[in-house]
Each structure stands twice: as C-alpha cells, then as structure tokens.
Amino acid sequence: RLPRHGGRATTVVVTIDLDQLRARLGAAGLGTGDLVSAAEAMRLACTADLVPMVLGGRGEVLHQGRAKRLFTDAQRLAMAVRDKTCRAAGCTIPATWSEAHHKHEWALGGRTDLDDGVSLCSWHHHRAHDPAYTVEFHASGEVRFHRRR
Template identity: 50%
Template sequence: MSLPRGGDWARRHGKALAELVEHLPTDHLHGKVAATVVVTIDRDDLFRDLGVAHQDTGEDLTAGEARRLACNAGVLPVVLAGASLPLDLGRQARFFTEHQRVAVATRYDTCAAHGCDRPAAWSELHHEDPWATGGRSDLDRCVPLCGFHHRRVHDPTYEATITTDAHGIKTVRLRQREGPPG
C-alpha cells in the first residue's frame, strides 16, 4: 500500500492506517466490527456536496469523504429520542448500550471534563447518578469521560461537579479535596 502524496508525516500515516482498516475482512470477526466511525452530516448537504461531516473524534470531513466512507460501511441513521432505538433503559441494564454510545458521540466532541481535549469517541460512559445507588442507564444521565477523568470522578480524594447546559451537554469540573475524603 502506498502512502498518499502531500501533507505532513502524521496525516499521511493516518490516511494509510484508515485505508488499511477500511479493507480488513469483517466476515469472521466477533459480534462487533473492528471499528465504528460515527459521522454526522445534514442529509441534503451530503447529497449536494456542501458543508462538512463531523466525526465523533472531533475532526471534520468533506461531504465527498463521508460518501466515500459510506461506500464500504453500513450506514446508521442517528435518531436522537426517536422510536427506532431504545436509548433509555432505566434499571433494566447496568451498562450503556452501543446505540447510546453512538448517540452520545453525536453530541460531544470531547471528554466532558472541563478543558479535556480527548475525543468523545475514546470516552467511557459514566452514570451521572451512580448505578449502584439507584441511578439509571438513561441517555440524559450519561457523561462521556476519558479514562483519566473517569478514574478521578470515582476517586474519593476528588470532588466532581457536573453541570448541564440548556442543550443537555454536561461539563465536569474536578477539584482535589483538601481534607480526608468524606
């Protein structure tokens, strides 16, 4: 496989890796595919070749690049709060589902911790209200956190404050406690 011409080293190698991943066989993998790419773009923009597609990693693609990716992938329409996917599972399920993970990735670019730049696609899903104490695995109670910040939220030496804006986007602010945990 030859590397694409032009661009810097990281971009060329990234494109080469993407090309490799796109051509991996999927007929003998376990229940999940090796990779999932979530791309959000307005339907009309996709077909008119206008605008950009936004990935769950925080990067943007042209509409043409998004169409090219769709040639070799299944297309999952993202329907938030629609009837086609069960996004709120209440106490029936301990873990958030893959459908919920996709929905979260369309709403967040990065980890919800204030100032963190880790892509939301790399995040772990945290229950705003702990499941162990009666919290639910509902989409509106889900907070995407990178591994580092997820560990801090559960660390008793840190205090976490979660705020939600008018659009339902959560921000987590962490502060180390001054005294013994309590």
C-alpha cells in the first residue's frame, strides 16, 4: 500500500506534447527535472505505475464548473503539475502534499475548475479559511496572506 498525499497515491507524472508522443520524438518531463525520450516514456507507462499527462491531448474532463463541489483526482493532479509547490508566497511545500482550494468560495458561486483552483499546503489552506486573515490571489499564481487588524 502506497502512502497518500493530497488525496492521491504517490504518482510520477510524465508530460509530453501530443505531437512529440505520436512521432515518438522529443523528450518527456518526469516532474523531477529529469527528461526521458518519448519512446522511453511510452515504455515506462506500460510497465510502471505512471500517469501519462499528454499536453494538448484530449483526456479526462478537468473543468466541471459548478457540477461538483470537490476537485477530482485529475484536477488535483493537474494543479500539482501546474503549481509545483504550495502557492503561498515563500512556501516550498510540494504541491503533491498540498490541498486543492477554491479561490472563490464554492458556496458563494466559485467553480470547481483549474482556473478557480490553487494548491495550498494544509497550514496555508487553514489560513485561507481563517477570518483573522485576508487572502490575495496574484496574476502570477502567488497567494499572499495578511492578518486583519
């Protein structure tokens, strides 16, 4: 049994452009900074517990609007790949250990999709829901917290 982080089992995500995958050319990223050939990524995907995330391809639906309140495993995985770490300013907790947070509260009309989701570590996720703090979401993806006065 594998440990669980942020609602998912520990996973290696392979990202590659769809055209490169089809042509079996180019390099695939493993999310660790390491690159492997497209052919090697295909081989690994057949023999290991990997999640191939093909950029530009049609995969699982990641935008669900208001149909569901909680983010899906696929959405949390996509956020982790996008965010890399907790998005709170200066926090270095890996996104795979983080929780999915709605930038706009779902109960107040927020959507359960990638544009409205952000990875926050448990500590910062609690601050986001703490009325003693205000939260600022910046265009860069950074999240800043300020104690109310």
